[in-house]
Amino acid sequence: IFLDSGVDESKGRFNIISGSPLFTHTINKAELSHTPNLVKPSNIHESLNYEQQEIPSIFSDLPFTAGLIGYSSYEYGALNIIEAPQLMEESKLPLLYIGEYTWSYIHDKKQKRGYLTYSPRCPLDLRDKIENIISDTHEKNATYKHKQQTNKPNWQKTISYQRYSEAFEQIQSYIIAGDCYQVNLTQRFEADFDDPSLPLYFQLREKVDTPYSAFISFSDDQQLLSFSPEQFIGIKNKEINTKPIKGTAQNTNKAEAPQKLQESTKNQA
Numbered sequence: 001i002f003l004d005s006g007v008d009e010s011k012g013r014f015n016i017i018s019g020s021p022l023f024t025h026t027i028n029k030a031e032l033s034h035t036p037n038l039v040k041p042s043n044i045h046e047s048l049n050y051e052q053q054e055i056p057s058i059f060s061d062l063p064f065t066a067g068l069i070g071y072s073s074y075e076y077g078a079l080n081i082i083e084a085p086q087l088m089e090e091s092k093l094p095l096l097y098i099g100e101y102t103w104s105y106i107h108d109k110k111q112k113r114g115y116l117t118y119s120p121r122c123p124l125d126l127r128d129k130i131e132n133i134i135s136d137t138h139e140k141n142a143t144y145k146h147k148q149q150t151n152k153p154n155w156q157k158t159i160s161y162q163r164y165s166e167a168f169e170q171i172q173s174y175i176i177a178g179d180c181y182q183v184n185l186t187q188r189f190e191a192d193f194d195d196p197s198l199p200l201y202f203q204l205r206e207k208v209d210t211p212y213s214a215f216i217s218f219s220d221d222q223q224l225l226s227f228s229p230e231q232f233i234g235i236k237n238k239e240i241n242t243k244p245i246k247g248t249a250q251n252t253n254k255a256e257a258p259q260k261l262q263e264s265t266k267n268q269a
Helices: 029-034 041-047 074-081 124-140 161-177 197-207 257-263
Strands: 002-004 014-017 024-027 067-072 096-101 103-108 113-118 212-219 222-228 231-236 239-243
Touching: 103 124, 113 124, 197 212, 197 222
Parallel strands: none
Antiparallel strands: 002 014, 002 212, 014 103, 024 096, 067 096, 103 113, 212 222, 231 239
């Protein structure tokens, strides 16, 4: 797991690395018929028999020390609220993935410091392995240099321009009818790719420098490379923050423009 705040230090402060989870909970599409009772996010601690742990005050300002890391797909969310939703069968990524990570290395770019933390639940042999890797890297003064990709992915659209255009017209009819006021219309691109995905992540990172990025490896042939400019929800000291980037508006450079945006019924909704 690499939770990445980007190359530009002004965009984000912390990078988080962890691995070798104590346990994982995964829901795959193929297992849906055998998983009648999906684990709902609101009940995750009870469902997984995971006890929250108190974090020492010295680490209270860090974004993470040890605990649950994972991801939830849009499809998993739909399964919780929609009867018989469509699933993207072509994708073999899990609908839901959660792991308990009992250690972390946190890099504070602002203070130029690193923090290595362990949960009391972290196995001793895993601690030794991590510290040996760090010591060995330090002694060799090693730096990571990713290999350049020999074959660039040849990305192909999965829907035609005609179908994409028709979707716009359909969305407009929904808005006019009052069924919704905003739709996030996306399309998928595919490419065959046989090279390791971690070097690809770091190459993309240089070109798409976003503060909420992640590399998650589920198995040897399943990785998630995520680059996001927005934070959906952040919670600290019982205060909730959201930093969405949605929609467009003309930049008129007029003084009343910010006020109009704030007074917009749609934005308030």
